[in-house]
Amino acid sequence: MTESNVSQCGLDQEAAYDAEQEKRIAFCYTSITEGGTRLCIEQRLRTEFNVPQATAKTDYSISIARLQAEQSDTRIQLIEQLQAIRLTAIRKAMKRGQLQTVAILCKDLGAVLGETAPEQLSLAVPTLNIVVENQTASQ
Numbered sequence: 001m002t003e004s005n006v007s008q009c010g011l012d013q014e015a016a017y018d019a020e021q022e023k024r025i026a027f028c029y030t031s032i033t034e035g036g037t038r039l040c041i042e043q044r045l046r047t048e049f050n051v052p053q054a055t056a057k058t059d060y061s062i063s064i065a066r067l068q069a070e071q072s073d074t075r076i077q078l079i080e081q082l083q084a085i086r087l088t089a090i091r092k093a094m095k096r097g098q099l100q101t102v103a104i105l106c107k108d109l110g111a112v113l114g115e116t117a118p119e120q121l122s123l124a125v126p127t128l129n130i131v132v133e134n135q136t137a138s139q
Helices: 002-034 038-049 053-096 099-112 118-124
Strands: none
Touching (some): 002 038, 038 053, 053 099
16 A cells, blocks of 8 residues: 555656746747847756756757747648649639649749759750950960
């Protein structure tokens, strides 16, 4: 019976620590979105929560990883929404005979899909070589 009480206490302490860490991470995340250098944000974290530098660094790393994951997911969703809008606009422009608009939208659509990657552009661009001879040397 005492063992279960001990394990329950252990879980409560872990939950309390996790809650405290989540508060620090949330504070750090907000600080990152407000701006500042890594050292400045870590210092704010140390001052606000009275934690050592190592803890502040760990919390910052977790916060920045969460921000990167969130931004990556958001970017993917926004690209999908933009593609849907472009496809709808292309259909409407085609119905109205607005071929210049269709061409621009198709070019944008291709850019997102990697059609206009630098490798592709370098293959499509013609080269022009100009040679200027020195006339003073030949006289």
